[in-house]
Amino acid sequence: MSRFRKSLITAVLTALLVGSTAGWASASSESVLSGPLPGTAAWLADDSLGRATPDPTTATPSEVAAFFAGLSDTQRQRLVEDHPTVVGNLDGVPVSLRYEANAPAGDRVLAYDPRGRGLIAQVTGDLENATHVSVLVPGSDIDISTFDRLTQRAADLQEEAGGDTAVIAWAGYTTPSGIGPDLATARLAETGAERLTRLTDGLDAAGLPDPSLFCHSYGSVVCGLAAPDTDASDIVVMGSPGMRADDVTALGTDAHIWAAKSPADWIGHVPNVEVLGLGHGADPTSPGFGATVLPADDVPEHDEYLTPGTSTLTAFAAIAGGDPR
Template sequence: MGRFARTLVTAALAVTVVAGTAGWASGNSQQAVTGPPPGTAAWQADTVSGRPLPDPARATPHEVARFFAGLDETERRELLRRHPMVVGNLDGAPLTLRYEANRIAVAASGDARYASLAAGGRQILAFDPRGRGQVAEVFGDLERAAHVSVVVPGSDSDATTYDAERAPYTGPAGMARSLRAAAGGDTAVVAWTGYTTPVGVGLDAAGGRLAAAGAKRLARFTDGLDAVGAPDPVLFCHSYGSVVGGLAVRHTDASDIVVFGSPGMRADDVSDLGTGARVWAARGPSDWISDIPNVEFAGLGHGADPVSAAFGARRVPAADVQGHTGYFTPGTQSLAAFAEIAKGAAR
């Protein structure tokens, strides 16, 4: 059988899996939440000392950082008081100002599902209640950290489930806490649920539409980290999050990108990612993602397998990982390796 015929057969198999199995059929189509946060119109109509405010949709994070650097503390706090939702989501704004703005925004939302995000001591770097909600939280001291990692989760992650009880070390917050504990005190980790993820394993999970929208948001978020002086980040991308990371990494200053439980990165190999970042890949022996065909055809599937030798990524040991979400379990080979990568110590 020729290569073209094999591709057609594999693609047909992928479509059959998507259309016919109970797991794939459980997905619900999602509308990506994009654009500036709620409250942007009021922000744009306002001024500070007669000066216009930076447009959240057009100003770069570095332009935002320069704008806030030119304000005194009274002016900053007045903007915080009048526009907490915008300030809390404005990449490039001072970190402590964003934390305080998001505590106010969460409380003002009046939604009991988000109440715990406003608890004292939490460092919420982004909060957007639109759709299923998006949230980013910092673990560690991002202002002084020598190393920064960003955890990019996959399907079924949103602000409504962010604090839900689940198995330890599996959700974005659990992964971030576990990595921070393993990597040590000079490493800050951000749990970034900053895009609309697929629900279940349906056509959204098989396609790249949500990943493309998420990649733009991830690239802007990392630019915002750079604008406030944070070190170049390591991106840890789980499952569908690795599709997002694969599309975003060329537009970031990431030092490394680590994908695990990945269905593919929408690239044929490492060179196709268009990045100078080191690329790492892990998959445990019982991870069901290995059953997903590694093809991309008619918009479905995410391409080559990142753990294959032909892809060219550096392999992360994961022989003792259980299932699809066990990569951050304490004591595993994968978590130990992740911590070394996060600290810049891995070779």
């Protein structure tokens, strides 16, 4: 049997594992949130400052930061009051203004877009004065309705890492929902990678430390695709189906790559291939990939890598706090 045929059969097995016995035809694909932010038209039409406001769809975070740096406190406050949905979601806007604009959505909310299943990012810790910053990038089934699961993991990581570390729970992309083809393709991850890159660019524009990315399951596909374009100091993947790269060199990043996979994690039964767009490539914990592999023998299941008391949370907190062991 040829190598290609073996790979193709493995890819089909991956599809069956991810798609379940119901098959691909019965599975639906998620609609990626697109289009301008709510309130963009009014924002762009606002000429009261005597200068053009930056276009949320085209302006870089550094351009946004420069725009806000040139405003008075009174002008900034008026923009928060008149255009909260834009100010609250625009990377490059000062953190304190984003908190204020998103205040109705909760405490320390860095972004909030209720369209569709919703996008949200929330901070645990003092982001504006943090020495270290981490971003949690989730896998499937995380949106506004299930966001509390991610915020709890962020709180556990931040508590373990210490007070000078801020952790962003980032549900900032449309994740796969349920069991279906989105889990085995990079379609949603590609958009997620663009959004994650913009987030990290925004942190940089705000003068914050280079972040560590903690990427769970399908979130590691997002992080793998974003890797060449972020300034992350560390990228940590857990329960990963692959990062769409053959090895760390192919990721195109100077970030330190860490990987953890529990022997009790069902992800170990998913073949690590990428053929005809199916599958996500090499196992980041495999010897040939080149990541620093962290012990995870005490992690009881796929969703428990950040559970208090596990060796993985201890190791992740050390990385998040700038003291990897």
